[in-house]
Amino acid sequence: MTTNLMKSIPVIVAGALGRMGAEVIKAVHASKSCHLVGAIETAKEKEGNDVGLELGLEALELPLTTDFEGCLCAISQSSSSSGTGSSPVLVDFTHPSVVYEHTRAAIAYGIHPVIGTTGLSSEEINDLIEFSEKASIGGAIIPNFSVGMVLLQQAAAAAARFYDHVELTELHHNMKADAPSGTCIKTAEFLEELGKDFNHPQIEENESLVGSRGGLRESGLRIHSVRLPGLVAHQEVLFGAEGETYTLRHDTIDRSAYMPGVLLVIRKVESLGGVVYGLERIL
Numbered sequence: 001m002t003t004n005l006m007k008s009i010p011v012i013v014a015g016a017l018g019r020m021g022a023e024v025i026k027a028v029h030a031s032k033s034c035h036l037v038g039a040i041e042t043a044k045e046k047e048g049n050d051v052g053l054e055l056g057l058e059a060l061e062l063p064l065t066t067d068f069e070g071c072l073c074a075i076s077q078s079s080s081s082s083g084t085g086s087s088p089v090l091v092d093f094t095h096p097s098v099v100y101e102h103t104r105a106a107i108a109y110g111i112h113p114v115i116g117t118t119g120l121s122s123e124e125i126n127d128l129i130e131f132s133e134k135a136s137i138g139g140a141i142i143p144n145f146s147v148g149m150v151l152l153q154q155a156a157a158a159a160a161r162f163y164d165h166v167e168l169t170e171l172h173h174n175m176k177a178d179a180p181s182g183t184c185i186k187t188a189e190f191l192e193e194l195g196k197d198f199n200h201p202q203i204e205e206n207e208s209l210v211g212s213r214g215g216l217r218e219s220g221l222r223i224h225s226v227r228l229p230g231l232v233a234h235q236e237v238l239f240g241a242e243g244e245t246y247t248l249r250h251d252t253i254d255r256s257a258y259m260p261g262v263l264l265v266i267r268k269v270e271s272l273g274g275v276v277y278g279l280e281r282i283l
Contacts, residue, residue: 016051050064
């Protein structure tokens with residue numbers, strides 16, 4: 001093993017052929033600070049195929065596998081036996097139905113989880129934080145890897161001090177499995193940290209179509225979700241007051257916008273004492 005490779009961070013990508021997973025593979029391959037050691041995908045017909053060739057890159061001599069735990073176990077054992085270099089990192093962009101088990105398994109194998117899959121409940125996030133702290137394994141659950149989105153969330157939290165009426169809308173492609181998005185939930189949580197209630201009703205509302213006013217949180221915040229082909233990821237926070245509105249919006253045009261944030265978290269996650277929630281905890 002060369003000195004450069006020993007200093008480089010070994011990365012496993014789960015959801016390797018998905019929209020985000022493919023971007024992560026390309027970013028890791030191009031990076032000087034990390035290198036790819038595992039590519040996990042659920043498509044059994046792709047088992048054993050070279051992940052680089054599947055994504056239109058050069059041959060990376062790394063076969064795709066559908067065996068999630070087997071891959072983690074092998075890389076964990078390899079890392080432990082070598083005793084040198086950086087600890088391995090799992091980057092997960094898979095599905096809400098499996099992300100909790102994936103994260104917990106990574107921690108159990110001593111692999112640092114970097115989770116971009118949304119859909120975890122508050123209870124699951126808290127459980128993973130507690131489990132990781134007991135295991136002393138740093139990790140990160142990041143609803144959105146965009147620095148611009150972090151700036152929007154901070155601006156929204158600042159504006160919420162002065163506005164009592166606000167609604168949130170998130171727009172994504174129609175292949176997104178969960179609604180509302182984890183990013184939009186995180187934005188709502190930023191606003192709710194003020195400890196105030198929002199949108200006190202002025203009249204008795206009646207929905208002739210159930211859900212037309214959006215999802216209602218305990219704080220009074222409403223979240224609207226849009227799913228359409230052609231969209232990537234977009235969020236709007238609309239404040240209203242007497243005689244004015246104030247709008248904050250962030251648009252992701254291409255998934256490559258997330259990659260600087262992904263690589264930043266990969267580089268920093270080993271130094272954390274447990275799992276953190278949100279990119280703002282790492283920036």
